[in-house]
Amino acid sequence: MKKRITKLMALLLTTSMLVPMTACSTSKKSASDEHVLNIWCWNDEFQSRFNDYYPEVKKVSKDKSKTYLKDGTVVKWTINENKDNNYQNKLDEALQEQDEKDDNDKIDIFLIEADYALKYVNSSSTLDVVKDIGLTKKDLGDQYKYTKDIVTSKGVQKATSWQATPGLFAYRRTIAKQVLGTDDPKQVQEALGDWNKFNEVAGKAKTAGYQMLSGYDDSFRVYSNNVKQPWVKGDTVTVDENIMNWVKQTKEFTDKGYNNKTSLWSDAWSKDQGPDGKVFGFFYSTWGINFTLMKNSLANPDGKAEVGNGAYGDWAVCEGPAPYYWGGTWLCAAKGTDDKKEIKNIMLKLTCDKENMKKMTENPDIQDYTNTQSGMEEIAQDPKFSSSFLGGQNHVALFSESAKKIDMSNTSKYDQGCNEKIQTAMKDYFDGKVSLDKAKKNFETSIKEVYPNIKKVKWPKD
Known part of the structure; x- marks a missing residue:
């Protein structure tokens, strides 16, 4: 009987010791358990557009590797230079491992270029921006037709862009x-x-x-x-x-x-x-x-x-x-993402919001030709808009x-x-x-x- 009581006390003591350790471990996990949105690209062009024009941005880390959103989401940037297909090779490898990753490690958005767009549009790695992400035909209605055609296969649009690139x-x-x-x-x-x-x-x-x-x-x-x-x-x-x-x-x-x-x-x-x-x-x-x-x-x-x-x-x-045309960059939503709501908002604000995109074009340090037909027509007819680099010419009118x-x-x-x-x-x-x-x-x-x-x-x- 004495031996049984001793064993019971030892068990209770061990249990009591584990409780604070477990609580401590849970607390530590919660403190570091950030909600992460992973974006993959080959240079910092879209990163700068995102940081400057996505209205949900709260702050950017000093090294620019992370962008903090107002809702607490942390955007993590993975930039692999696109030399000798380095970007595509690393992207393909990561997408193959997508199902094995935790949600915070999965790719949520990745960017593609025109020359190899159909490689991803025709794959199962990309989501339908209408059916899966929730953009409507009205949301996409002001975009240039060719920017949608190039990322559409069998009637399914798999990506969207903030820019048009006529030459x-x-x-x-x-x-x-x-x-x-x-x-x-x-x-x-x-x-x-x-x-x-x-x-x-x-x-x-x-x-x-x-x-x-x-x-x-x-x-x-x-x-x-x-x-x-x-x-x-x-x-x-x-x-x-x-x-x-x-x-x-x-x-x-x-x-x-x-x-x-x-x-x-x-x-x-x-x-x-x-x-x-x-x-x-x-x-x-x-x-x-x-x-x-x-x-x-x-x-x-x-x-x-x-x-x-x-x-x-x-x-x-x-x-x-x-x-x-020459070039262009499109945003794809990766299959397996748990951030469809955030991705929809990003696509809406950066590729469908006429006034927001016009700001990019009107910024004298950028003057990007953005993917809004009506917006570009307005700037084309604006007598005050011009490029000092082009000797005062309104190049948007020609574009x-x-x-x-x-x-x-x-x-x-x-x-x-x-x-x-x-x-x-x-x-x-x-x-x-x-x-x-x-x-x-x-x-x-x-x-x-x-x-x-x-x-x-x-x-x-x-």
Whole structure:
């Protein structure tokens, strides 16, 4: 009996000791149990738009890795640079592990680009922004049609964007005066209104001591956005005639010295946009003009962006020989998220709220072309709106016209690989290292390596 009482006392003592330990453990868990919303992207562009324009933001951490919302939610940013497909590779790996993660570790929102949008739109990793997230057709009604078409498959829209990215031709005013005798956008557009006119002006530019374009890739997007068929049907890659028109033009420009033999994003290409550049102009979309071109135009990148700093103010834009778009960023809601309500609010405020998006466009430090048709029409007609970088021009007026002409009907999930590989294969041809037939063979080999399901490549007139 004494032994039984002793065991009972020992059990009670052990239990009494565990109670405060358990309470302490529970308290510690509650204190650190933040509600986390995970957003994945490849740079800080959307992060800055979110922090500056999402009305629910309370504060941002010093290192910007976290954004704290008014309701207590902590937005955690994961940014993986999109070099050599690094962003997509890490994103794909994380999405495959989504079901195994705790709610606070799951991806809630991730961003995608146009070139590989359909890869995720056609996957089970993304949610329907209408049926699953709760956006209505009325909410999305003011957005540009092409920005919805590009992320829609079988009638289901899987993403939404705060920006539209129609393209224009940006040119140096001083060079235009030397070559054409005018820098007036309407007169320059008349001179460059189709490819035959554009090529003719390239010859005049050369005679005057300038190059029409910087490198091999500059006009590619304008041609590739105006193809008559998608890259792939079944197991066959079909190279559109318009792609070969780009090859023909670029070879001619290279041989005649109408370009500077640079490659997109290279140091030489960026330098051609600077104050000492001798290039007539560059094909750029909205983000490219307001950020890349402007930054490259400065003599002192760390100085104030204003007239007097390099070529700032010596640029203008016209529509160019054909309508096109370049780039764009879309928000996807990841399957498995437990934050549908918050995601809906983010999508509403940042991609559907006309007044909020107009603020982004009207901000002189941003002037992003936002995804509100009526909002951009209002700014296009606003006599007070202008870009000091573009010499006082209202570029939104031209962008709004270009955006109406964008056709995304031939987009496919193979766009990124085909676009990249055709440019790579043709570069050796432009440089005179291989024949055109050899360049074609090299493209066929490389595209079948990227997409093993491809059995045949069909060229125009085959």
